[in-house]
Amino acid sequence: MKTRSVQQVTVATQVQMGKDFIYQPFPSHQLRQVDPFILLHHWGPYQFPPNNDALALDAHPHRGFEPVTFIFSGEVWHRDTMGNNSIIKDGGVQWMTAGKGVLHSEMGTDEFHKKGGTLEIIQVWMNLPKRLKMTEPNYQGFQKDSIPVVNQDSGKVKIAVVSGKVDNTTGPIKSITGISAYTIYMDANSKASIPTNADKNAMLYMLDGSAIVNGKKIEQGRSAITFNNDGTEINIEASEASKFLYLEGEELKEPVAQYGPFVMNTTEELHQAFEDFQSGKMGVLND
Amino acid sequence: MKEETIFKNIARHIKLDEEEKKYFQTILLYKQLKKGEVLLNYGEICTHQYFVISGCLRNYSIDEYGKEHIMMFAAPDWWTSDMYSYVTGLPSEFIIDALVDTEVFEIRKTDMDKVYEQIPKFERFFRILFQNAIVNNSRRINSSMSAPAEDRYQAFIKQYPNIYQQIPLKYIASYLGISPEFLSKIRNKIAHS
Numbered sequence: 017m018k019t020r021s022v023q024q025v026t027v028a029t030q031v032q033m034g035k036d037f038i039y040q041p042f043p044s045h046q047l048r049q050v051d052p053f054i055l056l057h058h059w060g061p062y063q064f065p066p067n068n069d070a071l072a073l074d075a076h077p078h079r080g081f082e083p084v085t086f087i088f089s090g091e092v093w094h095r096d097t098m099g100n101n102s103i104i105k106d107g108g109v110q111w112m113t114a115g116k117g118v119l120h121s122e123m124g125t126d127e128f129h130k131k132g133g134t135l136e137i138i139q140v141w142m143n144l145p146k147r148l149k150m151t152e153p154n155y156q157g158f159q160k161d162s163i164p165v166v167n168q169d170s171g172k173v174k175i176a177v178v179s180g181k182v183d184n185t186t187g188p189i190k191s192i193t194g195i196s197a198y199t200i201y202m203d204a205n206s207k208a209s210i211p212t213n214a215d216k217n218a219m220l221y222m223l224d225g226s227a228i229v230n231g232k233k234i235e236q237g238r239s240a241i242t243f244n245n246d247g248t249e250i251n252i253e254a255s256e257a258s259k260f261l262y263l264e265g266e267e268l269k270e271p272v273a274q275y276g277p278f279v280m281n282t283t284e285e286l287h288q289a290f291e292d293f294q295s296g297k298m299g300v301l302n303d
Numbered sequence: 304m305k306e307e308t309i310f311k312n313i314a315r316h317i318k319l320d321e322e323e324k325k326y327f328q329t330i331l332l333y334k335q336l337k338k339g340e341v342l343l344n345y346g347e348i349c350t351h352q353y354f355v356i357s358g359c360l361r362n363y364s365i366d367e368y369g370k371e372h373i374m375m376f377a378a379p380d381w382w383t384s385d386m387y388s389y390v391t392g393l394p395s396e397f398i399i400d401a402l403v404d405t406e407v408f409e410i411r412k413t414d415m416d417k418v419y420e421q422i423p424k425f426e427r428f429f430r431i432l433f434q435n436a437i438v439n440n441s442r443r444i445n446s447s448m449s450a451p452a453e454d455r456y457q458a459f460i461k462q463y464p465n466i467y468q469q470i471p472l473k474y475i476a477s478y479l480g481i482s483p484e485f486l487s488k489i490r491n492k493i494a495h496s
Contacts, residue, residue: 073368076369276364
């Protein structure tokens with residue numbers, strides 16, 4: 017199998033989001049997007065003491081894409097205008113198809129606020145093609161124990177298949193655009209081999225650790241690695257315990273108009289999204 | 304006469320003769336906005352300066368999680384615009400809308416450029432305005448990084464003495480970069496001290 021050559025390594029920059037500092041490898045000056053992935057926000061790891069007020073993203077709208085949250089540590093309480101009310105803990109995923117418009121809130125849980133702990137999450141915005149931007153909204157929440165794991169290198173590598181297929185293992189998420197998403201946990205001095213589709217765009221984000229990816233040394237955590245479309249395998253050699261998120265999706269090659277919480281194809285569609293939100297067409301989510 | 308408000312504002316820094324006033328009056332575009340009406344939307348190119356006759360405008364952006372960040376309020380007798388878009392000709396990243404029913408004068412950039420040629424003392428007028436804006440902005444940035452929220456709220460009251468009671472609490476909190484609940488606590492503390 018031919019390995020995919022590394023196109024670029026982008027270290028995340030720190031961005032202030034309200035009172036929190038988060039890490040954002042893209043969009044950035046160096047990396048606009050990894051079509052169809054348009055934004056990656058890495059929160060934490062933050063250590064919260066007991067009686068904290070961790071994570072307070074009150075009710076807000078989205079349209080035209082899928083905000084997906086991977087919880088690496090801690091827990092996130094999701095509520096939305098479809099009636100979902102779901103707490104997902106570490107190792108789980110909250111995959112929301114915003115489609116034609118939905119309001120949701122993402123908050124720390126009462127238990128986490130009371131007891132404290134470590135919070136580390138990644139939110140990725142997965143774009144929807146023009147034909148699906150106004151699709152019906154949907155929410156899929158899965159805990160760690162519902163996400164199958166593929167072991168490699170005698171169990172020193174664990175690939176949790178959230179969406180898509182690795183060998184004969186299929187993830188529980190039903191992606192309407194054929195996205196593959198895996199979280200990868202590697203022990204020190206271990207080797208992983210990730211099968212990849214050369215026709216699709218792929219991105220590997222190293223949260224922490226130290227590794228060589230297809231021959232390229234990744235010097236520091238919070239790095240996004242993008243690949244050329246020239247191979248069917250990604251090899252990772254971890255010299256330290258390392259954590260990754262792997263994403264793969266079909267390039268949309270469509271104009272992206274993004275402002276605030278909406279991602280459409282044109283500015284006019286963005287203005288329409290705001291109007292629809294303000295007039296209550298996306299629903300109301302009470303505290 | 305509505306024009307009197309803007310001439311009074313201009314007279315603080317430069318003296319216009321009757322002919323100059325007459326000329327300046329020809330480029331003023333009067334506009335009424337209903338509460339919530341958008342004057343400049345994100346993605347649009349800002350081609351005007353705005354002078355507020357009555358009411359109140361807010362200039363804000365929205366982040367990825369739907370949170371509004373208010374950059375400034377423009378009360379009566381204030382000038383506002385999105386200078387980034389106005390100067391570069393690039394799409395605006397901000398929204399300017401009316402917090403209450405509002406009256407403004409708009410001046411087109413092309414007309415303003417002609418005014419600078421025809422009545423050069425307007426260069427002085429806007430130099431002073433922009434100087435003041437730079438001073439205010441740098442003070443606001445500095446205090447947002449270092450001053451306690453209570454001090455920032457007191458500074459806000461000083462800066463907007465005539466309108467702060469009309470602006471909903473959540474918008475003032477957004478301007479100060481704090482939660483509405485925290486602003487309520489500050490207000491209560493001030494009221495009882």
